[in-house]
Amino acid sequence: MSNLLLAWCITFAQVLLGLAMTCAIWRLLRGPRAQDRVLGLDTLYVNTMLLLVTFGIQTGRTLYYEATLIIGLLGFASTVALAKFLMRGEVIE
């Protein structure tokens, strides 16, 4: 009984996170300026990390944890590089 409830709650949470990712993608595609698009990308990868953690809870595997760490590292590096690009017009001076 409680396991069925947990299964439905995890699926519901995944739907909510999918809606949150849709909001971020909307801002990424429609953002009026470049900084709005970068902000949407940053939100998108944080939401993706959370979605992968819920997949890890659902399947009971620790494989998703490593994917989450890699997404976090690459997302941080990409957002910093894009912010630097918006500031200076080039990434490496």
Place this chain on the structure above:
Amino acid sequence: MIQAPDLPAWAALLTALFVVAGAAITLIGSLGLLRLDSFYERVHAPTLGSTLGMASILLASMLCFSVLQSRLVIHEILIGVFVTLTTPVTFMLLARAALYRDRSAGDETVPPDGQDVP
């Protein structure tokens, strides 16, 4: 696909509560990203998901794996520390870049550079 790990009842209920709460908080933050008007208001909204939403979902994950493997599994703290350290850095860089771009575009609504203020 509906499935869940085989947990005792108290752990299953707590995990379900934390997962749904974290996902709802993250959705509220992303809706704020969609709804707010200016960039400087929008930059506040996603931090809701990357602090409280992330902490809640990671707590659920730690609880689930600790009960499943009958030992303390806390490697999710690494994700939490990393995101907590990097989110302010990225958003500060992004807001400063946006301020620089607005000033150099001659936007009158942003505050001027602080050097000529007495």
